[in-house]
Amino acid sequence: MASMTSSSSSFGNSIFLPTPTASDNLVRNIPFCFETIPFSKHKVRRLTITNVATPLRPTSPPPADKEIEQRKLSSHAAWTSVRQERWEGELDVQGTIPLWLNGTYLRNGPGMWHIDDYTFRHLFDGYATLVKLHFENGRVIAGHRQIESEAYKAAKKNKKLCYREFSEVPKQDNFLSYVGELASLFSGSSLTDNANTGVVKLGDGRVVCLTETQKGSIIIDPNTLDTLGKFEYSDCLGGLIHSAHPIVTETEFLTLLPDLVKPGYLVVRMEPGTNERKVIGRVDCRGGPAPGWVHSFPVTEHYVIVPEMSLRYCAQNLLKAEPTPLYKFRWHPNSKAFVHVMCKTSGKVVVSVQVPLYVTFHFINAYEERDEDGRLTAIVADCCEHNADTTILDKLRLHNLRTLMGQDVLPDARVGRFTIPLDGSPYGKLDAALDPNEHGRGMDMCSINPAYLGKKYRYAYACGAQRPCNFPNTLTKIDLVNKKAKNWYDEGTVPSEPFFVARPGATEEDDGVVISMVSEKSGDGYALLLDGATFEEIARAKFPYGLPYGLHGCWVPNK
Ligand SMILES: CC(=O)/C=C/C=C(C)/C=C/C1=C(C)CCCC1(C)C
Numbered sequence: 013m014a015s016m017t018s019s020s021s022s023f024g025n026s027i028f029l030p031t032p033t034a035s036d037n038l039v040r041n042i043p044f045c046f047e048t049i050p051f052s053k054h055k056v057r058r059l060t061i062t063n064v065a066t067p068l069r070p071t072s073p074p075p076a077d078k079e080i081e082q083r084k085l086s087s088h089a090a091w092t093s094v095r096q097e098r099w100e101g102e103l104d105v106q107g108t109i110p111l112w113l114n115g116t117y118l119r120n121g122p123g124m125w126h127i128d129d130y131t132f133r134h135l136f137d138g139y140a141t142l143v144k145l146h147f148e149n150g151r152v153i154a155g156h157r158q159i160e161s162e163a164y165k166a167a168k169k170n171k172k173l174c175y176r177e178f179s180e181v182p183k184q185d186n187f188l189s190y191v192g193e194l195a196s197l198f199s200g201s202s203l204t205d206n207a208n209t210g211v212v213k214l215g216d217g218r219v220v221c222l223t224e225t226q227k228g229s230i231i232i233d234p235n236t237l238d239t240l241g242k243f244e245y246s247d248c249l250g251g252l253i254h255s256a257h258p259i260v261t262e263t264e265f266l267t268l269l270p271d272l273v274k275p276g277y278l279v280v281r282m283e284p285g286t287n288e289r290k291v292i293g294r295v296d297c298r299g300g301p302a303p304g305w306v307h308s309f310p311v312t313e314h315y316v317i318v319p320e321m322s323l324r325y326c327a328q329n330l331l332k333a334e335p336t337p338l339y340k341f342r343w344h345p346n347s348k349a350f351v352h353v354m355c356k357t358s359g360k361v362v363v364s365v366q367v368p369l370y371v372t373f374h375f376i377n378a379y380e381e382r383d384e385d386g387r388l389t390a391i392v393a394d395c396c397e398h399n400a401d402t403t404i405l406d407k408l409r410l411h412n413l414r415t416l417m418g419q420d421v422l423p424d425a426r427v428g429r430f431t432i433p434l435d436g437s438p439y440g441k442l443d444a445a446l447d448p449n450e451h452g453r454g455m456d457m458c459s460i461n462p463a464y465l466g467k468k469y470r471y472a473y474a475c476g477a478q479r480p481c482n483f484p485n486t487l488t489k490i491d492l493v494n495k496k497a498k499n500w501y502d503e504g505t506v507p508s509e510p511f512f513v514a515r516p517g518a519t520e521e522d523d524g525v526v527i528s529m530v531s532e533k534s535g536d537g538y539a540l541l542l543d544g545a546t547f548e549e550i551a552r553a554k555f556p557y558g559l560p561y562g563l564h565g566c567w568v569p570n571k
């Protein structure tokens with residue numbers, strides 16, 4: 013196992029920033045701080061930050077020991093709101109960044125979890141913080157910036173929640189405004205556009221931040237991280253939600269639009285240079301009163317795989333002002349679980365099988381299994397599978413993340429491998445692709461070499477667990493052929509999704525680097541580069557202050 017010792021690197025003389033102190037870290041509800049620090053590339057040698065954090069207001073009577081302890085526990089950078097709206101600067105690098113690594117890694121995620129004194133409940137509620145690591149000539153320029161969604165701007169202006177987030181619902185002053193808010197739920201106007209889940213580079217070069225609501229598709233500038241405006245879909249497909257993880261390549265953008273009225277999914281495709289999605293086909297749900305949640309889905313070379321989980325969207329829960337344990341969803345084990353396979357060109361559902369119950373946020377990849385004559389025999393689809401246990405959703409409540417650190421409460425997860433037969437059999441299989449103990453029975457936030465999208469592949473990178481823990485705390489490289497994992501762990505840290513960038517000209521699947529951003533319990537944090545093949549650390553670069561946990565990223569190569 014590649015264990016790291018924590019580094020004591022200081023910043024280069026290009027940047028000076030106050031080191032966060034323990035008392036800074038006691039700040040949980042930092043009011044919005046809107047200091048903007050200009051940075052002109054390689055010119056600004058010294059930056060100072062004022063008002064990075066406001067100390068805790070004195071409480072009366074003095075906080076009990078337990079409360080102090082809780083605040084200390086919650087000082088982990090991963091679960092503490094980002095300190096200021098934006099920052100940019102060059103980072104000191106320890107180790108060597110390969111000179112071929114030329115481009116910008118962007119990572120999106122919910123990084124601000126409060127409005128004034130009000131603290132959000134769930135990890136997914138936070139306002140989007142976009143982070144960049146720009147690599148050039150072995151150097152790293154980093155930066156972060158809040159996405160200027162309508163939801164974020166309204167919260168800032170009115171000092172209260174104005175749109176429905178994942179678990180948060182705006183408080184209504186009276187019955188009439190409650191009725192109005194419900195009406196606006198159906199039109200979609202009260203839904204959030206807080207694009208806090210992922211970021212993708214379209215084939216035409218536009219960079220779009222996304223979440224589960226269609227209106228939360230926001231175009232950003234990958235260099236300045238400026239919010240450029242809404243990505244407006246010009247088609248008339250309607251609907252309010254979509255999969256947060258479209259499949260994006262140089263030639264297409266594929267996504268699923270769940271139909272909550274007549275339970276099913278539209279499979280749609282958008283060409284680069286357009287804003288118009290066209291329908292490939294439709295899948296009707298086979299069970300339950302509503303479609304299963306489709307946070308993500310996989311594709312093979314010729315097929316789109318449409319998962320139908322028994323964790324389904326729930327209209328009643330959508331209407332509730334207070335969150336239920338499963339938020340906007342409901343577990344319907346009796347409705348069974350399915351996987352459908354649609355031909356990308358004809359839009360026909362070629363197979364639809366019942367599979368064992370499963371819970372997943374993230375599919376890893378899928379491919380077509382063929383016999384020696386090239387005949388299709390099965391589809392294999394891999395995902396980060398939570399052993400059909402929905403409790404993971406509630407484990408991602410901020411209170412749990414902040415207070416249960418070091419406790420062994422992370423539910424077990426595995427690489428779930430679906431095998432979908434093409435011989436007319438009505439059932440598909442779901443098994444662990446390797447012994448989950450290889451990766452500490454934690455498994456989520458995955459990436460692969462994008463050249464292997466939809467193809468037979470060997471390696472996946474993901475977050476695993478070194479127990480006891482309440483959240484995935486390792487980076488793991490999964491070898492699906494040898495059924496082994498290599499793990500990276502740095503005590504007390506929370507690393508974000510390991511993102512694989514291939515070396516230009518590489519012929520081996522794992523020839524490249526893996527990028528992650530690591531948040532530390534001291535409130536600090538660093539960017540990390542691992543070798544894709546050996547999974548050893550090759551470089552790290554300390555941020556001026558730790559950044560909150562982030563979700564998904566993308567790579568924008570230099571032109
Ligand atoms: C950050 C992440 O992974 C998920 C975010 C999910 C969101 C913002 C979900 C929002 C929703 C609503 C506000 C109402 C409709 C249902 C649903 C799509 C869950």
Ligand SMILES: CC(/C=C/C=O)=C\C=C\C=O
Pocket residue numbers: 209373404425454455456457483484563
């Ligand atoms: C961070 C996460 C699950 C971790 C569980 O082990 C899920 C994130 C989902 C959204 O992108």
Ligand SMILES: [Fe+2]
Pocket residue numbers: 209256257307373374563564
């Ligand atoms: Fe996701």
